Amino acid sequence: MSIIEVKNVTKQFGKFTALDGVDMQVNKGEVYGFIGPNGAGKSTTIRILLGIIKASKGSVQIFGKDAWQEAVSIHERIAYVPGDVNLWPNLTGGEVIDLFTKLRGKVDKGRREELMERFELDPTKKCRTYSKGNRQKVALVSAFASEADLYILDEPTSGLDPLMERVFQECVLEAKDAGKSVLLSSHILSEVERLCDRVGIIRQGKMIESGSMSELRHLTRTNLLVQTKQTMGDLGKIEGVHDLEEKEGAFSFQVDSEKLDGVIRYLSSFGIEKLESAPPNLEDLFMRHYEGDREPMREGEQDA
Numbered sequence: 001m002s003i004i005e006v007k008n009v010t011k012q013f014g015k016f017t018a019l020d021g022v023d024m025q026v027n028k029g030e031v032y033g034f035i036g037p038n039g040a041g042k043s044t045t046i047r048i049l050l051g052i053i054k055a056s057k058g059s060v061q062i063f064g065k066d067a068w069q070e071a072v073s074i075h076e077r078i079a080y081v082p083g084d085v086n087l088w089p090n091l092t093g094g095e096v097i098d099l100f101t102k103l104r105g106k107v108d109k110g111r112r113e114e115l116m117e118r119f120e121l122d123p124t125k126k127c128r129t130y131s132k133g134n135r136q137k138v139a140l141v142s143a144f145a146s147e148a149d150l151y152i153l154d155e156p157t158s159g160l161d162p163l164m165e166r167v168f169q170e171c172v173l174e175a176k177d178a179g180k181s182v183l184l185s186s187h188i189l190s191e192v193e194r195l196c197d198r199v200g201i202i203r204q205g206k207m208i209e210s211g212s213m214s215e216l217r218h219l220t221r222t223n224l225l226v227q228t229k230q231t232m233g234d235l236g237k238i239e240g241v242h243d244l245e246e247k248e249g250a251f252s253f254q255v256d257s258e259k260l261d262g263v264i265r266y267l268s269s270f271g272i273e274k275l276e277s278a279p280p281n282l283e284d285l286f287m288r289h290y291e292g293d294r295e296p297m298r299e300g301e302q303d304a
């Protein structure tokens with residue numbers, strides 16, 4: 001069953017087209033990653049889903065209801081975490097959590113306490129004294145302590161340290177295990193890779209790819225730095241290897257993620273002495289995969 005159904009949505013801000021024919025479908029029990037560089041249109045799409053702004057064209061349904069017309073009844077079943085959380089400066093974190101969760105009706109007090117502990121949030125401090133990360137924790141605790149069927153999370157981890165990011169990921173997986181649906185936006189592919197059943201990639205207001213992570217494997221490359229005991233043959237000739245460079249006896253290069261297995265096998269036949277890997281970077285991926293879409297820049301020209 002589809003929980004979110006976005007069809008051919010366009011959003012104009014004056015003459016500027018922020019969204020151009022966006023389609024998106026999120027099924028029940030699914031974690032959907034909504035990925036794209038800054039300014040791509042993620043928050044605009046989410047604001048349309050929440051009924052905060054109205055699409056210029058197209059249809060937007062949540063739980064089979066129109067997101068604009070029936071926003072009030074839809075909201076009873078949604079928990080939302082914005083990327084930049086602004087809280088009431090004079091309330092404490094605990095008071096804001098109470099307010100948020102009470103607004104939503106059903107509150108699970110035990111769950112709320114448990115989440116504050118896991119996120120290491122001190123609820124007695126006034127919000128004005130909180131860092132960005134702490135403000136984000138307040139919103140996350142409020143969301144995950146709420147009984148919701150759909151969690152809409154707009155770049156919710158941008159202020160969290162890696163340890164708290166782990167807690168966040170656990171919470172998302174717990175929601176999924178409980179049969180809830182999650183829409184999670186991010187500009188970092190590797191951050192959501194672990195969590196998402198499917199991802200949609202948006203760029204300049206257009207959905208350019210969507211599918212399961214394995215379906216999108218062809219888009220990603222892993223960065224490797226390798227040193228072997230024996231001298232290798234010509235690594236540059238191996239299928240899937242790109243941008244090979246030698247650095248002080250080690251080789252750095254990129255490998256198409258779907259060719260990783262074969263490349264590692266090849267490397268290990270020379271005895272691996274050192275191996276470092278870094279996940280693919282989304283911006284690199286965009287640049288490479290879609291560089292053919294646009295006119296090459298001439299010298300002196302500015303990128304828009």
Ligand SMILES: Nc1ncnc2c1ncn2[C@@H]1O[C@H](COP(=O)(O)OP(=O)(O)O)[C@@H](O)[C@H]1O
Pocket residue numbers: 013016018036037038039040041042043044045
């Ligand atoms: N209210 C608005 N008026 C005019 N332009 C806007 C408005 N909101 C967003 N935009 C523009 O729409 C584009 C998409 O923004 P946004 O959805 O916030 O991107 P993202 O969340 O992916 O970083 C950006 O170019 C942004 O400047």
Ligand SMILES: [Mg+2]
Pocket residue numbers: 042043044083154155
């Ligand atoms: Mg945004």
